[in-house]
Amino acid sequence: MSEVSVNTPKGHVEVKNFSLAYETIEGAVQAVTDTQIHVKPGEFVSIVGPSGCGKSTLLNAVAGFLKPTTGIVTVDGERVNGPSAERGMVFQQYSLFPWKTVRENVEFGLKMRGMPRSQRERAARTLLGLAGLEAFEKHYPERLSGGMKQRVGIVRALATGPKVLLLDEPFGALDAQTRVIMQQILTNMWQRLKISVLFVTHDIDEAIFLSDRVYCMTARPGSIKAEIPIPLERPRQQSMMMSSEFLALRRGLMSLIREESLKAMGGEISDMGLQGLNIELHGHSLADVI
Amino acid sequence: MPATALAEAGSAPAVVTPPTAPPSFGTLALRWYRLNRAGLRATAIGVISLLAFLLVWHLLTTYRVVFLVRFTNVPSPLAVYASFSKAIHDPKFLMHILLSCRRIFIGFSLAAIVGVPLGLIMGRFKLVHEIIFPVAEVLRPIPAIAWVPMAIMLWPTNEQSIVFITFLGSFFPILVNTLHGMSLVDPVLVRAAQCLGARERSIFREVYFPASLPHIFTGLTVGMGVAWVSLIAAEMISGQYGIGYFTWEAYSLVQYADIALGMIAIGVLGLGSSVLIRGAGRLVMPWSAK
């Protein structure tokens, strides 16, 4: 179990001068342009933005599923050029293997690494215990609720001890209560494992509640519109979501997103945002938020 | 707080049940009946419907009904039963059945051994697909029976040509369904496997193959049906033994009861083999068991 209890943070993600265009019959579709982001070792970073702005594209490039058209993605200084177990991924669509039990799903990465059966069984049990899933180890995914499936998905992605965990709207399909529980579980695991997290969501509350820093993207072609540090102290409680600090962050992000969503829908640009907040656009110095 | 949330999220609330005496046999029987009511009903109706079929058959033949079709020479169920009780002590009849089963076993097994891997490989490697698919598409519409003269020319012995026909009959459904299964494999599952460290071979074994299994089994079931159709036709035309030959010979020898006996034997054997395949499917795919 040494993989999951290492105490030095790792997983420094850097995306530089990044752009990605999809080749289609009508020509190239520019999904993301001129984007720089980074995740410091052990940091929890979210990406928010209107739907279709290229969040998944960016994340898939970090995962290694897509090649950047220009620019470079590195993790701990090494260039990404294909998927690997050092970058775990959790998808919005539940992506558990239906033909494997919960435990076999969690064991998968360890099996791929050639770990002997008894050893990986023990490792999988420990991890499932951490997520409160030990009672379900022999179940097939079909019989699990959405929240449980996604919990298994997270545990599975963490089992191989990745440097970075990438999540693409993982809780998008869950009900509000389950979401809250899932957020706590994710925070908990992140803090224990001290890995970097890059989290894509369109839920602003979720992004603020979970993150150390939030990137807000522009409408397509996506680029970084703003970078907002979240100085809320940890451990964070549900009750914080009512604090003036939280609400101010929320208001700021909300208006940024609204602006972009309107742009995405071809509507007028609403310029009512940023009231009372000194979040500055990406590239400028970021004043302290509140 | 997160720790308790984890624990609560995982385990179902403990329901405190008062200690009760073990349920009596009567209650158990009643419960069993409640749970299996639908199945029992279907069985009961099935039995009644089969008995009604036998009764109608009996009436039509004893009264030698002539109305559009002529039942004058059609054997009655009792005559067939008499013929059956004689046949099961006749080593020649058993020989016919045994030989048919052997032909099916060899022809069908070969079709599965060639068809499934070929379908998997064609589904994974475009070039193989591009080379083999056109040929397969041209040969596929030719009914196995139409192959009889060609088969007799191709193979030195009659036995081989019959097995070949059986093989051809089941080969194409197996191939086509396997291919179909491969084309439906969820790309998200492939990606999930990739970012857990799986390489090409493991992805093939751990994702493509199990994901295609339900369709492979559809192919095997359909293939088994067509294998019997093809076998019986081949035996009637060119056989010397086998249940198809038995049925045709009974007609030539004017043993009408044996015609029906042969037909029923074919039906029972066909049903038996598809039950076997379904059972195998359930064993191999415990996750889809209902």
Ligand SMILES: Nc1ncnc2c1ncn2[C@@H]1O[C@H](COP(=O)(O)OP(=O)(O)O)[C@@H](O)[C@H]1O
């Ligand atoms: N395979 C593809 N081919 C062409 N265009 C695509 C493809 N995938 C995504 N896009 C386009 O790229 C843009 C960004 O997509 P995506 O990254 O999925 O956005 P998001 O995850 O933010 O909703 C969208 O406008 C989408 O239509």
Ligand SMILES: [Mg+2]
């Ligand atoms: Mg997306």
